[in-house]
Amino acid sequence: MTGRTASTADGTSRGLAGVLTVVVIGSIMAVLDVTIVNVALRPLAVVFDAPLAAVQWVVTGYTLALAAVIPAAAWAMSRFGAKRAYLTAIALFTAGSGLAALSWNIETLVLFRILQGLGGGLLVPVGMAMVIRTADRERMGRAMALLGIPVLIGPVTGPILGGWLIDTRSWHWIFLVNLPVGALALVLAARLLRHDEPQPASRLDLVGLLTLSPGLALLIYGLSTAGERGSLAAPQALLPTVAGLLLTIGFVVRGLTARAPLLRLRLLRDRTFAAGCAAMVLFPAGYFGSMLLAPMYYQTTRGLGATESGMLAVPLAVAVGVSMQIATRRVDRVSPRLMVLSGILIAACGLSLFAVQVGPETPYWRLAAALPVMGVGVGMVMMPANTTAIRGLATEDVPSGSTLLNIGSQVGVSIGTALLSVVLASNTARTGGGIRSAAAFQHTYWWAVMLLALAALPAALLPRRRAGATSAPRLPDPA
Known part of the structure; x- marks a missing residue:
């Protein structure tokens, strides 16, 4: 290796490390916020003397703003530059957090959560695009594995931290906790992210x-x-x-x-990208839909509090995070199709093991031992499928590709949570509620298993060979 080549490689490594540091911190803030707020809905209903249906808009308003702004992420990166777009996203999210802590009624809280959602909708696609642009193909898996760290930290600490803040402090702190993290992310982003020139000719x-x-x-x-x-x-x-x-x-x-x-839909003509997008609609529908059921089952059927139900989710979150780190690093060396299909099978088996045990008196250790099996499978699917789908795109197609993947995942989560909520309501009404509602939860979990299994259909179209084994690179989209 010549001196110039070594210097270039060192510069690229430092640049990638800086981008990853900023993006991981920003993602941790966003993931923590979502998991903390989810356990605080009932306490917020009491504080603001509002019905739970109205308080649910604290989550729904955020999600709608997220969905509305994600499609503009690719254009914003092109028009203003990825660095400016990311700084704007962090600023909006942090400002929304501070204002939410000052809310004086449920209406203003929902309004400020919408402001948070506008920032949150840009954080993930812009952050992912910056990482993919900076990492070379040989290090793509390792870079995406580090990008999965928030998935380990957020779900483990979020429910516990949220429950502790609600129980020992006040509801204000579930939003104030974002301020120091947001400030750190802003400072690091301004210092570490490389300035990229916008393209004024790019029209919205x-x-x-x-x-x-x-x-x-x-x-x-x-x-x-x-x-x-x-x-x-x-x-x-x-x-x-x-x-x-x-x-x-x-x-x-x-x-x-x-x-x-706005987005290059012709990218979906590429079989690998289309298969990855389809898998990332179906699999999150089953996984995140099932995550909606768990705290409801623990709190309504088993009578646990928010902190206790959050503690029971820790083994699953640890399994997902550890498995994701290993699998995403290995996806550079093994068959992506084999890894993702194996992960789907393991996840479906783990959730089936949990579903068959759901009942009014099942020992908690047995339930807590079943979900980590699903977690291992989830870690083998989520980030490896994203990495496989997007790694072969031309550089100019990365913003549209990452945005399409995020849109698909968001729609999948919404479909899964809505479908399982409808099924649960129907089953609860049929079983009469009360202690027998455990049967309603059990039946609903089988729908989640089915959604996980359906993801195997598009996953079967992913490449059979490992990255770099193909004879020629994929060509950029002519459009």
């Missing part, structure tokens, strides 16, 4: 944005309402869902015909 596809952003927001709102009401046929759920689908279809037509579309 306004028609595409005005169809996809409200389309996703209406679709997710309709699905969330269906989950709350226990029926997709309710007008309050059906109308926005249909409207969202129609707008999304309009965006697809626009994206396939426009000269400069």
Whole structure:
């Protein structure tokens, strides 16, 4: 290796380390926030003397803002530069957190959570795009493994920290805890991220944005309402869902015909990318849908508090994080198809083991021992599937690719949580509730298992050979 080559490699390594440091800290802040707020909904209902349906908008408003801004991530990176877009995302999220802590009623809390969501919607796709742009193909798996660290830290510490803050401090601290992390992320981003020149010639596809952003927001709102009401046929759920689908279809037509579309949908012609996107819709639907059920089962059927139910989730989160670190590093050397398919099988078996034991008096140690089996499988699927889908894209296609993956995952989570909420409500009504509601939870878990298993269909289309084993690189999209 010549001196110039070694110097270039060292510079690239330092640049990648800086990007990873900033992105991991920002992602930890976002993941912690979501997991902390999820355990605080009931206490917030008491504090603001509001019905739980209204307090649910603390989560729903954030999610809708997230969905509305994600489609603009690729354009924002091109128009303003990835560094400026990321700094803006951190600033919006941190400012929203501080304002949320000052809320004086449920309406203002929802409003400030929407501001947080606008920042949160840019954090993940912009951060992922910066990492992929900086890492070479040989180090892609290791870089994505480090990018998965928030998945280990957030779900482990979030529920416990949230329960502790609510029980020993006050609700204000579930938002104030983001301020020092956000300030650190802002300082490091300003110092460590390389300045990238914007492309002023890049025009915003306004028609595409005005169809996809409200389309996703209406679709997710309709699905969330269906989950709350226990029926997709309710007008309050059906109308926005249909409207969202129609707008999304309009965006697809626009994206396939426009000269400069908001997102390059032609990337889906690539089998590997399309298979990864499809798997990352179905698998998160089953996984995150099942995560909605666990705290409800522990708190309603078993009578546990928020902190106790959060502690029972720790073994699963540890298993996911450790497995993800190992699997994402290994995906550079093994068959992506074999790894992801094996992970789906293990995850489905682990959740089945949990489902078959769900009952009103099952020992907690048996339940806590079953979910880590699913966690091992989850770690083998989530980040490896993302890495495999996006690693072969041309550099100019990375922003659109990472945005499409994030949109698919967000829609999958919404579909899964809404579907399982509807199924749970239906089963609870049929079993009569009370202690017998354990049977309703058990039946609903089998739907989550089915969603996990369905992800095997697109995963079977992922490359059989390891990265770098193909004879020629994939060509950039001509559009």
